[in-house]
Amino acid sequence: MTTAEDTTPATFEDAWHDWHREREQYYGDPLGWVSLTGLYWLTDEFASVADLPGRWRADADAVYVEGLDGTERLQPVEGAPGLLVDAGDRRIEVIRRTGSVALRVHDPESPHLKTYQGIPAYAPNQRWRVPGRFTPHPEPSVVTTGAVVEGLEHHHTAVGVIDFELAGTALRLVAFGRPDGSLHVLFTDATSGVSTYPAARGLGVDEPDADGAVILDFNRASNLPCAFTDYATCPVAPAENRLPVAVEAGEKNPR
Template sequence: MSEFEQEWKQWHADREASYGDPLGWVSLTGLYWLTDDFETVADLPGRWKADADSVTVEGVDGVSTLSPVEGAPGILVEDGDRRIEVIRRTGSVALRVHDPEAPTLKAYKGIPAYEPDEKFVVTATFAPYDSPVTVTTGAVVEGLEHHHTAAGTLDFEWAGAAQQLVAFGGKDAELRVLFTDATSGVTTYPAARILTVPAAQDGTVVLDFNRAANLPCAFTDYATCPVAPAENRLTVAIEAGEKNPR
């Protein structure tokens, strides 16, 4: 086995272990949106309400006030072996429930993927924007938006044609690309896959599509992931990286 294959297999094993976490994404059992009136939520303890500033929970260690940050990982509240994650998305607040006994976690068998192939490692030219650009995308949950800071474009050639992707992040830092291609909705997850790209050196970067990864929404209906921006919907087939696990 080559060093390239060994490194990919370790990356893949780490990815599979991460999603198998007892309180990770595959353990989610619900996503519940709060209103500004106190209400009980499914079988969760206490009563909950949310407004533009905070979340109030009554009956879980008295009365507590939580302040989840827009777009950030949620605040975790313990409920026995479960964790209630309080998130804010596009101004609204929801509760996500992580349960180590979730049926989806018990059925989890890893992440299907294409076999690694070095032909899917390509060199791209990074052209930074003069100043950061905000790119707004939709989400897998209708009505939500994600706002990304775009650093520039990545130009490369594939299937004999010029291709371009918009990269998010800082121009001197690690970049991230949300994209779809001709395999999306066929063998790979339809909304988007993500590719992490090292910081540009002398205006060039290496795109290793063997590491095109699923977002959490590929595994659960209770994630709020972004979809790929219109600029990153490739018409060519990138038969590399992770496949649709569902």
């Protein structure tokens, strides 16, 4: 997160470049998001899946694998990071989304990983560090969004709204809560589908101060995994967070 120490041009730019390098390294991990080579949905009947070892099936309670080491039972959690199963140099990630179960395959020899060239981004500029005011909801509420995979849903805990101004326009974003008190927003803007990924970008926001003051540093507007791979199941931005202005800051579309 950007802190008060990052506000002079030199330290601000240095901090951004450090953040950007970490982001590029994260996505370039040999078993990370860019290494994905497939997304396979399971049924309630045992079946072979692509060239993966074993036979797989899923029901409302668990995932069952025949042939790896007897019959193994796995219990992926709805919406959570997947459970990992070793398959030689590859990793099989078992996920549950909107009640259905899928396998994602991470392969260090993925052709996508071999052509990965980092994350294009707008040059950092302090004018995109924008003050805002957070107003909490009386009670958290659930906001349901669609996903980049048709038929899936994501459920987010909305804790309030952030009011701010860009290009002379008063704007508002619905903010989701995190356990540490910080906030997260998913948004689109007039660059979405042009120079940035169309479904959504994410932005972390430090915990508001006692008066609700926050800083929205759009220089750190981030791609979701679905910007890098067709095998992610990311949410789209809620309708309330579709900004009518162009946010020419942060990460661009990598594909």
